[in-house]
Amino acid sequence: MAKTFWISEPDTLTIYPARIARRLSIIYFIVFTALIAVLYTSKTLSNTNLVLTYEGLIILMSLLVYVMGERKVIFDAESRQLSTKLFGITTSTTPFDQIAAITPYDTMGAISYRAFSKSNRHGKGIILSCGYSKQNNPNLTAYEQEVLPRINELVFSNRPLHTKQVIYDFKFFNEENGIYKITHNKLSGLIFGVLLIALTVFILFHPDFMDDRASYKRILVTYFPAIIGLVLVNGFFSSVSFDKNNRQIIDTTLGGLIKKTYSFDDFIQFQIIRKSTNFIYTDTEVKALIDLPGQNKTKPLLVINFRRTRHIERFIDEANTILGLYEPAPVEIS
Structure with missing residues (x-):
């Protein structure tokens, strides 16, 4: 299910590292809300306050997962900056000249590509893809063949x-x-x-x-x-x-x-x-x-x-x- 989305335009490259999370949040909300409804109608869960509490937690978790899917990373050739945005609001920017490398990062057996700055070359970096547990994932292959060369063209080729x-x-x-x-x-x-x-x-x-x-x-x-x-x-x-x-x-x-x-x-x-x-x-x-x-x-x-x-x-x-x-x-x- 691991999948990264991207949009390549003449002067920009926009990456959605976890866009699939938006769909997962909706599925999560529907499934668990239906489960709560079944438990309530069958009297297995009869306390109304407890039902409302569970439903509130489901809504909160669904919103958090949805927010993860809204995060996007933009490589802008005109401003020569890497910016991270959430719901259209810029949360961070990194000049291209301060990017040291784009390399994979291993987290609990899942590989995700990240951008590392010169000031923190071996830190956690900026997430640029979802986590892939299999090296032969078709989306990962497409990412390496399409996105990585595009990043190299935008960020490193003019140095x-x-x-x-x-x-x-x-x-x-x-x-x-x-x-x-x-x-x-x-x-x-x-x-x-x-x-x-x-x-x-x-x-x-x-x-x-x-x-x-x-x-x-x-x-x-x-x-x-x-x-x-x-x-x-x-x-x-x-x-x-x-x-x-x-x-x-x-x-x-x-x-x-x-x-x-x-x-x-x-x-x-x-x-x-x-x-x-x-x-x-x-x-x-x-x-x-x-x-x-x-x-x-x-x-x-x-x-x-x-x-x-x-x-x-x-x-x-x-x-x-x-x-x-x-x-x-x-x-x-x-």
């Missing part, structure tokens, strides 16, 4: 060339013969993974373990640690490299047994995804969004994750330098 000093002292890459391999300390994950696998082996050598519990519980406790352990061990032997000579991004798993390559030309952008569990921040993933030629879809490739976000900008600067997206700053000759 002056972003120049940076060429980076020679890479902190997140090891270079060998033109291949830059991401360095990331995964030793703790390997150790923890091995311990989890060892736990499963230990349980298998003790057949009487939890023999007084339901079989599905014993199976879960026995094999779930091994599954998590294998994922962590595989993560240790997996890597992402940038082959500058052949202009390829190389994704290897299982110690190199499985290798996939993607062209630099198919790279779209980096996605910065903050992840949380039960509303508690866990880590931030950096993914490379890659266009898959001939397949009419994109693939987010996990490149690296960070617990602390202060290193992310440096990592992206290094990666963009390797990808050739930064022009070196001109050398001043005296």
Whole structure:
């Protein structure tokens, strides 16, 4: 049911991140009001004051959901501002020059695109789409193919060339013969993974373990640690490299047994995804969004994750330098 609406015009792009909420609010009001009416007429709920209280709460919740659906975000090329409006009233504005990036944001497993300002690059951002729980959602695919390029045209295309000093002292890459391999300390994950696998082996050598519990519980406790352990061990032997000579991004798993390559030309952008569990921040993933030629879809490739976000900008600067997206700053000759 996740769906984002947008209207693209010559000088403006209007996005309704949660317009479907208007329809849901009406459905919510009708269904629960009918339920209250049935309970009242059947004498299951006979207290009139209590019925009025419930109906008041239903109306209040319906209005709140409807208000969510009325929120819209406007990219205006003439004023070069991103503005958020509610019932025609502007609630916030952000100049295009202050927008750092448009990237996905992960909330409880649902991905929504957001605009992040330079002053709060890794904050919560401004919501620009509804939350998508599936990467292959048709509306998400259309959004990435139509809305993201339009935003790039309005916001970023007219900016002056972003120049940076060429980076020679890479902190997140090891270079060998033109291949830059991401360095990331995964030793703790390997150790923890091995311990989890060892736990499963230990349980298998003790057949009487939890023999007084339901079989599905014993199976879960026995094999779930091994599954998590294998994922962590595989993560240790997996890597992402940038082959500058052949202009390829190389994704290897299982110690190199499985290798996939993607062209630099198919790279779209980096996605910065903050992840949380039960509303508690866990880590931030950096993914490379890659266009898959001939397949009419994109693939987010996990490149690296960070617990602390202060290193992310440096990592992206290094990666963009390797990808050739930064022009070196001109050398001043005296």
